[in-house]
Amino acid sequence: QENPAPSREGGFGLGRTALPEEIAAWDIDIRPDGQGLPVGSGDVYTGEELYIDYCSACHGDFGEAVGRWPVLAGGFGTLDDEDPHKTIGSYWPYLSTVWDYVHRAMPYGAAQSLEDDEVYAIVAYLMYLNNMVDDDFELSNENFLEMAMPNEDAFFMDDRAATELTVFAGEPCMENCAESIEITARATVLNVTPESEEEATATPEATPAAAAAEVVETA
């Protein structure tokens, strides 16, 4: 769509060198190989206390969640069920993701307010809630890389190129493609669609299909 904006040999000389203190302030990301993980530690017991104070109001005392806030524990063996429960324990492939995310975004509304040791402790408690460790466990930067997550091997790289793109191609039927067509499902039966500005906030008359709520929690 566009005549490309030209590169310049050697760059433009724009911006300025980032100072180490500045990089330290913002470089908070953690990787599965431990890159970014700070020195520190915390045990399940400490984590439980912190979790009750800062997290349980939304996520429930045992990660079971209050109302529609996210569930953080359980769900093992449900991934191939009709109603899978994807939690840290049942689904997440890497522990580093828990550390990174809790530190980066939680508690909701007070992001990055936790100390490193507090994050270690809360992650240890979340591991405990997910039956990954005993209640006397202490997580630290030393033993972090030894922790394997049960569902790691269930993830594989997008294979749509092989399984879908070649299948969903070619000239489709244009005429007399079926004998007859019947309606097999109707949205109005559920009656979960807001009908006006005001009704958008009303409780639906039927319970929306399980997937619905999850989708947008996860969008």
Next chain:
Amino acid sequence: QENPAPSREGGFGLGRTALPEEIAAWDIDIRPDGQGLPVGSGDVYTGEELYIDYCSACHGDFGEAVGRWPVLAGGFGTLDDEDPHKTIGSYWPYLSTVWDYVHRAMPYGAAQSLEDDEVYAIVAYLMYLNNMVDDDFELSNENFLEMAMPNEDAFFMDDRAATELTVFAGEPCMENCAESIEITARATVLNVTPESEEEATATPEATPAAAAAEVVETA
């Protein structure tokens, strides 16, 4: 830019036939050949009274205008001057335009409130103000087409194709096109540009070049 929206042989059958009363209500346009002109009449004297009541507050008792509202009379012989005055008398090519416009859009804020005879009378008065008729003149649909406007012949069809398009064409000079270039005029000398939201409403320190005000009155 576009795959054209297709015509349909015989039309789409959309819309409905307009009724004569409906066409009569909206078909108010007048043409130089008299098409659209209603039966009626009005004289200068009646026109003067109406004009004083409905028009003079903005356009002045004699069409000389109050403040920056439009001037309606005078300006003869100024069209080739440095500061031309374009009025009904000095500039407008057709009388039908006056009838049409006054009836369609004036008085400003009360469009189409004048009766046909009132419009005839006001137009007669505007002719009188522009030295086109005596003070005992009466304008009517009968004599309307006899009225010639002094400046009609000064108008000619856009000739840019011949006078400009061929001239302003061809590969222009790209390098060493002049020995030196000097600034010959500066906007800041005038200081008539509003500098902030608030100043946009302030009176300019200098008087803007005569053309400026006219331009936007005429945009």
Next chain:
Amino acid sequence: AAATGKFAHAQAAGPDPAITQMQPWQQYLGAGVDAAPYGVPSPHEAHVVRRNVEWLTADTVSSVNFTPLHELEGIITPNGLCFERHHSGVAEIDPGQHRLMINGLVDNPLVFTMEDLMRFPRENRTYFLECAANTGMEWRGSQLNGVQFTHGMIHNVVYTGVPLRLILEEAGVRTNGSWILPEGADASGMTRSIPMEKALDDCMVATHMNGERLRPEQGYPLRLVVPGWEGNMWVKWLRRIEVGDAPWHHREETSKYTDLLADGQARRFTWEMDAKSVITNPSPQAPILHGPGPTVLTGVAWSGRGTIPRVDVTLDGGINWHRARMSGPSFDKSMHRFYFEFDWDGRPLLLQSRAHDSTGYVQPTKDQLREVRGLNSIYHNNGIQTWAINERGEAENVEVG
């Protein structure tokens, strides 16, 4: 001269007062040119708004609202109507305090102010942004009865910005720099891993949308544009880009935005948005009100892998298909508008549209998708949508078989 209208036109019973009576706007002066320095839509269009669905999420702060596709035309989504999805609400950023940092595997880690970024050469390109969860509520069957809710997590915008390539070149990417991690300045600190190849290909650091500065809810003052890839990767309020030699596997690419298949295995890094289309009118929120006769069917189509040279439309649930008329410019990874004009006979219809993209891919049915993916994959539902039209012209979200 034009062709002569031959069709018999309706006759009015009597003169229409909307014509024979003077309306106030025909006579009295309206608002002046100082009334609306930044204009807004007519009060008669007050229903044309983004809408959210309260029961979908625990709160409205980490939630979504939906673009009213059935009220829009052409391919550009007006900025005020671009759907919103935030994870910690709209960050209200002072651009004077905003910085972009490049760090990691670069020769020279850099910090840019907004003024610095405006000194790079820039480009203008039109792209759709679709949330990977768009239409996700429909995996188990027809659920939400309106195209705004089934398909409204998409917008199509002209972006102005700096090619990410130029900014990475400025810092000097090291030879082992094969991934980037863009990060947002909002309280969710949004992050995603993107392969370097994509970063250097067509990603942009955008400052403007549809001619003006980004809107706050779309990442003001800086957003990453990742053409054709799922919307969550288009990090808003962009404050940092780290260059690395491996992906980060962060929350939005593990817990979320991975596609669970029926056997419990899950696809990761499903970046491209598959070709998709939907009929926006008629649809449940936009029934046929005019009865039988000439009817305009219209909709939009897009693909994360190219352009949309063709859309097919069926009126009978897929027995017979017709080629739609494509309208407006056809840009790579942009929304396309299609029309199909037909004479409605007043009988029930089953409307579907089917997009073909420039790679030869053809939009599948929902059942074709379910066969490969099962019912739990949540994301990337690009299956063919069916609207059932009844004799009164009302439309309903249905499935057919």
Next chain:
Amino acid sequence: AAATGKFAHAQAAGPDPAITQMQPWQQYLGAGVDAAPYGVPSPHEAHVVRRNVEWLTADTVSSVNFTPLHELEGIITPNGLCFERHHSGVAEIDPGQHRLMINGLVDNPLVFTMEDLMRFPRENRTYFLECAANTGMEWRGSQLNGVQFTHGMIHNVVYTGVPLRLILEEAGVRTNGSWILPEGADASGMTRSIPMEKALDDCMVATHMNGERLRPEQGYPLRLVVPGWEGNMWVKWLRRIEVGDAPWHHREETSKYTDLLADGQARRFTWEMDAKSVITNPSPQAPILHGPGPTVLTGVAWSGRGTIPRVDVTLDGGINWHRARMSGPSFDKSMHRFYFEFDWDGRPLLLQSRAHDSTGYVQPTKDQLREVRGLNSIYHNNGIQTWAINERGEAENVEVG
């Protein structure tokens, strides 16, 4: 991998608190998805507005405001910033009470409701609309010190609408129907005469702009689109189109929009907008604030007769010219965006741009125009604009010779 940045970058004296201190938006939740059903720009962009100039007109009701071109990017003008020109203020029309009548030399005079019009096939096309008086204040010399005021009576919009051809065909134009008179429903009852050839060629009856319904100040619910021709002809609040066999010579095509030449003769029916361009940045309202070094010069160009394949830019008042980089799609009778990136050495500059259109026409200097037209023609000033930049980067509207 990307090239390595070699340029020496500036070093900061100490850490930037905008980075080392936590900003509120990084920590606390922002507004939710129900906060702004129809979104608006950031409060930090409150200066990006249409502006009028009080001293220009007797009141603000028959007046004009100007598009802030120096704040915009790409080619699309956001709806809220499209300049306004009304003759009796903004008509606030209830679309349910709006009608379009076709009368005159037709087989069947017709009345359409808005619903009727939405049943015709429609198209999507992008066009500039320029007031013929744009830049009219500059005929006698540099006067207004800002591109918003010198060139801001223009906008560029994607229109959706019905080709006028289809509506005229519906009524059946008689063989002697050679002109049309579109008429507005506002209190000025705006009218203009348009030859039938143009009406059948590319005119549209538009219902939407930039994806949504027309804005009230741009003619909601119906506007005539007259591509490439002067803005006054694009009748807003369109209520009637009469077909006739001669032009009407109404007020806006006699008293106004006729071009008085030096000898007192006047051109009439000067419809097409000549090719034109202007540098929007830097300009008096958008000085260079960053000092010497990489500088982005940008601007817009357009022609009422075609596309703009080329724009030349000079930094020295016309001694040497450079070809600008054209950006974004090149549509017929649409605005085009151009860029010229250069390293400013900190010395004074005289900036100009020169558009070439697809007919081979080259934008003339103001003096070339004055030679043909004199100083009193008011309209159609498409002369080359000069901005003088001083050592501090400030810009001024000047003329050179």
